[in-house]
Amino acid sequence: MKKAIFTTILTMGLLSGLFSQKKEEPKDDFPPVPRWEPAIAIPQDRIIDRLNYYADGKKDFVVFRNGTCVLIQDGLNDEEAKSEALGTLSKIFNYHPDMNPLNMDDGNILIQYNHPAYNVVLTDIADQNMERIKERHLEALTRDEVLMTPQGPNKFDEFGMKALWGRCYFFMDAKNPVITKIVRKKT
Numbered sequence: 319m320k321k322a323i324f325t326t327i328l329t330m331g332l333l334s335g336l337f338s339q340k341k342e343e344p345k346d347d348f349p350p351v352p353r354w355e356p357a358i359a360i361p362q363d364r365i366i367d368r369l370n371y372y373a374d375g376k377k378d379f380v381v382f383r384n385g386t387c388v389l390i391q392d393g394l395n396d397e398e399a400k401s402e403a404l405g406t407l408s409k410i411f412n413y414h415p416d417m418n419p420l421n422m423d424d425g426n427i428l429i430q431y432n433h434p435a436y437n438v439v440l441t442d443i444a445d446q447n448m449e450r451i452k453e454r455h456l457e458a459l460t461r462d463e464v465l466m467t468p469q470g471p472n473k474f475d476e477f478g479m480k481a482l483w484g485r486c487y488f489f490m491d492a493k494n495p496v497i498t499k500i501v502r503k504k505t
Contacts, residue, residue, distance in 0.1 A: 349412055351489045352482075354457035358447050360385040360440070360487065366501055368426060368438045375504035382407070382491035383498050389434035392503065399500050406433045411492035419481035427477070429484045439484035448476065451483045458482035 365385045373379070378394065379387045380403035388403040410431045419439075420428045427439035444451065455474060459482065464471050467478055474482065 349414070350460035350462070351493060352458045352460055352486055354454050354486055355490055356450075356454075356483060356486050358443065358450070358483075360443065362498065364440060365438050366499070368422075368424070368428075368440070369436060370501065370504070371424070372422065372428060372436075373503075378503050379403075379501050380497055381499040381501060383494075383496040384487040384490045385437060386488050386491040387436050387438075387501075389436075396500055400497055403497065404495055406435055407492050407495055409433050410435055410488075417481060417485050417488075419477070419484070421477070427480055427484060429481055429488070431488070435488070437484045437487050439480050441480075444480045444483065447483075448479075451479050452476075455479040455482050458486050 362381060362385060365387065366381060369379060369387045373389070377389050378392055378399065379389045380399055381387050382403075386407070388406045390399050390402045390406075394402060410433050413432070416432050418430045420430065422428050425441045427441070427444075429437040429439065455478075456472065459465070459472065465474075465478075467473055467475075469475060469478075
Protein backbone atom coordinates (compact mmCIF):
# COMPACT_ATOMS: atom_id res chain seq x y z
CA MET A 319 0.00 0.00 0.00
CA LYS A 320 2.80 2.43 0.92
CA LYS A 321 4.53 1.63 -2.36
CA ALA A 322 1.35 2.40 -4.32
CA ILE A 323 0.89 5.75 -2.54
CA PHE A 324 4.56 6.67 -3.15
CA THR A 325 4.27 5.70 -6.84
CA THR A 326 1.09 7.78 -7.19
CA ILE A 327 2.69 10.85 -5.57
CA LEU A 328 5.84 10.47 -7.70
CA THR A 329 3.77 10.12 -10.89
CA MET A 330 1.64 13.16 -9.99
CA GLY A 331 4.81 15.17 -9.38
CA LEU A 332 6.30 14.16 -12.71
CA LEU A 333 3.10 14.86 -14.61
CA SER A 334 2.59 18.22 -12.95
CA GLY A 335 6.14 19.14 -13.97
CA LEU A 336 5.46 18.13 -17.56
CA PHE A 337 2.15 19.92 -17.89
CA SER A 338 2.58 22.90 -15.63
CA GLN A 339 2.28 26.31 -17.25
CA LYS A 340 4.87 27.94 -15.02
CA LYS A 341 8.30 27.82 -16.56
CA GLU A 342 11.48 29.05 -14.95
CA GLU A 343 12.70 32.05 -16.89
CA PRO A 344 16.41 32.07 -17.53
CA LYS A 345 18.31 34.67 -15.55
CA ASP A 346 19.58 37.35 -17.90
CA ASP A 347 21.69 39.08 -15.27
CA PHE A 348 24.53 36.61 -14.99
CA PRO A 349 26.78 37.23 -13.36
CA PRO A 350 24.51 38.94 -10.85
CA VAL A 351 25.61 42.35 -9.64
CA PRO A 352 24.48 44.65 -6.85
CA ARG A 353 21.92 47.35 -7.57
CA TRP A 354 24.08 49.91 -5.79
CA GLU A 355 26.83 51.67 -7.71
CA PRO A 356 28.17 54.16 -5.18
CA ALA A 357 29.01 57.64 -6.41
CA ILE A 358 31.36 58.25 -3.49
CA ALA A 359 34.74 59.13 -4.98
CA ILE A 360 37.70 57.04 -3.91
CA PRO A 361 41.11 58.76 -4.28
CA GLN A 362 43.31 56.39 -6.28
CA ASP A 363 46.55 57.88 -5.02
CA ARG A 364 45.60 56.84 -1.49
CA ILE A 365 44.50 53.37 -2.63
CA ILE A 366 47.84 52.90 -4.41
CA ASP A 367 49.71 54.13 -1.33
CA ARG A 368 47.85 51.70 0.96
CA LEU A 369 48.25 48.68 -1.34
CA ASN A 370 51.97 49.44 -1.68
CA TYR A 371 52.14 49.57 2.12
CA TYR A 372 50.29 46.24 2.51
CA ALA A 373 52.58 44.58 -0.06
CA ASP A 374 55.73 46.20 1.40
CA GLY A 375 56.33 47.76 -2.04
CA LYS A 376 57.31 44.30 -3.33
CA LYS A 377 54.51 43.65 -5.86
CA ASP A 378 53.50 44.95 -9.28
CA PHE A 379 49.80 45.67 -9.58
CA VAL A 380 47.22 47.12 -11.94
CA VAL A 381 44.68 49.71 -10.80
CA PHE A 382 41.19 50.00 -12.30
CA ARG A 383 39.05 53.15 -12.50
CA ASN A 384 37.06 52.46 -9.32
CA GLY A 385 40.07 51.46 -7.23
CA THR A 386 40.17 47.70 -7.64
CA CYS A 387 43.81 46.54 -7.65
CA VAL A 388 45.04 43.28 -9.16
CA LEU A 389 48.44 41.87 -8.25
CA ILE A 390 50.35 40.63 -11.29
CA GLN A 391 53.51 38.63 -11.91
CA ASP A 392 56.72 40.61 -11.67
CA GLY A 393 58.44 41.69 -14.85
CA LEU A 394 55.48 41.70 -17.24
CA ASN A 395 55.48 44.37 -19.91
CA ASP A 396 52.53 46.77 -19.92
CA GLU A 397 50.42 44.76 -22.36
CA GLU A 398 51.02 41.50 -20.50
CA ALA A 399 50.25 43.24 -17.20
CA LYS A 400 46.95 44.57 -18.54
CA SER A 401 46.01 41.18 -19.98
CA GLU A 402 46.77 39.34 -16.74
CA ALA A 403 44.83 41.87 -14.65
CA LEU A 404 41.80 41.72 -16.94
CA GLY A 405 41.90 37.91 -16.84
CA THR A 406 42.04 37.89 -13.05
CA LEU A 407 39.12 40.30 -12.80
CA SER A 408 37.11 38.13 -15.20
CA LYS A 409 37.85 34.93 -13.25
CA ILE A 410 36.50 36.47 -10.07
CA PHE A 411 33.51 38.17 -11.65
CA ASN A 412 32.35 35.18 -13.70
CA TYR A 413 32.66 32.73 -10.83
CA HIS A 414 31.46 34.74 -7.85
CA PRO A 415 33.38 37.39 -5.99
CA ASP A 416 33.67 35.76 -2.60
CA MET A 417 35.12 38.44 -0.40
CA ASN A 418 37.25 38.22 2.68
CA PRO A 419 37.44 41.60 4.43
CA LEU A 420 40.36 42.14 6.79
CA ASN A 421 41.00 44.85 9.36
CA MET A 422 44.42 46.29 8.60
CA ASP A 423 46.92 47.75 11.06
CA ASP A 424 46.32 51.28 9.68
CA GLY A 425 42.59 51.10 10.47
CA ASN A 426 41.43 50.49 6.90
CA ILE A 427 39.73 47.40 5.53
CA LEU A 428 41.33 45.28 2.81
CA ILE A 429 38.89 43.22 0.79
CA GLN A 430 40.47 40.22 -0.87
CA TYR A 431 38.90 37.80 -3.33
CA ASN A 432 39.55 34.22 -4.45
CA HIS A 433 42.22 35.49 -6.90
CA PRO A 434 44.80 38.25 -6.24
CA ALA A 435 42.52 41.27 -6.49
CA TYR A 436 41.78 43.77 -3.74
CA ASN A 437 39.72 46.76 -2.76
CA VAL A 438 40.74 49.08 0.04
CA VAL A 439 38.05 50.68 2.18
CA LEU A 440 39.53 53.90 3.50
CA THR A 441 38.04 54.24 6.96
CA ASP A 442 37.92 58.04 6.99
CA ILE A 443 35.92 58.14 3.74
CA ALA A 444 33.65 55.31 4.91
CA ASP A 445 33.04 57.09 8.23
CA GLN A 446 32.22 60.36 6.44
CA ASN A 447 29.63 58.48 4.35
CA MET A 448 28.39 56.01 6.96
CA GLU A 449 24.78 57.18 6.95
CA ARG A 450 24.55 56.62 3.19
CA ILE A 451 26.30 53.25 3.52
CA LYS A 452 23.85 52.20 6.24
CA GLU A 453 20.91 53.20 4.04
CA ARG A 454 22.14 51.36 0.95
CA HIS A 455 24.28 48.44 2.14
CA LEU A 456 21.64 45.77 1.40
CA GLU A 457 21.59 46.98 -2.22
CA ALA A 458 25.25 45.93 -2.29
CA LEU A 459 24.15 42.27 -2.23
CA THR A 460 23.61 40.49 -5.51
CA ARG A 461 20.39 38.75 -6.55
CA ASP A 462 19.60 35.85 -4.20
CA GLU A 463 22.84 36.35 -2.25
CA VAL A 464 22.84 35.37 1.40
CA LEU A 465 25.87 36.09 3.55
CA MET A 466 26.05 34.48 6.96
CA THR A 467 27.33 36.77 9.70
CA PRO A 468 27.45 36.49 13.50
CA GLN A 469 24.32 38.70 13.55
CA GLY A 470 22.43 36.32 11.22
CA PRO A 471 21.80 35.96 7.48
CA ASN A 472 22.30 39.30 5.69
CA LYS A 473 22.57 41.17 8.99
CA PHE A 474 25.62 43.41 9.08
CA ASP A 475 27.49 45.47 11.61
CA GLU A 476 29.36 48.59 10.45
CA PHE A 477 32.41 46.53 9.44
CA GLY A 478 30.23 44.32 7.21
CA MET A 479 28.43 47.33 5.74
CA LYS A 480 31.76 48.96 4.87
CA ALA A 481 32.98 45.72 3.29
CA LEU A 482 29.86 45.44 1.13
CA TRP A 483 30.29 49.08 0.07
CA GLY A 484 33.92 48.41 -0.86
CA ARG A 485 32.97 45.32 -2.85
CA CYS A 486 30.58 47.42 -4.96
CA TYR A 487 33.63 49.07 -6.52
CA PHE A 488 34.91 45.66 -7.59
CA PHE A 489 31.64 44.98 -9.40
CA MET A 490 31.77 48.37 -11.09
CA ASP A 491 35.31 47.67 -12.29
CA ALA A 492 34.46 44.12 -13.40
CA LYS A 493 31.41 45.24 -15.41
CA ASN A 494 33.32 48.02 -17.15
CA PRO A 495 37.05 47.38 -16.70
CA VAL A 496 39.13 50.48 -17.35
CA ILE A 497 42.78 50.31 -16.36
CA THR A 498 44.10 53.61 -15.07
CA LYS A 499 47.58 52.73 -13.85
CA ILE A 500 50.21 50.01 -13.65
CA VAL A 501 52.21 50.25 -10.43
CA ARG A 502 55.67 48.68 -10.35
CA LYS A 503 57.30 47.34 -7.22
CA LYS A 504 59.85 49.49 -5.51
CA THR A 505 63.41 48.44 -6.21
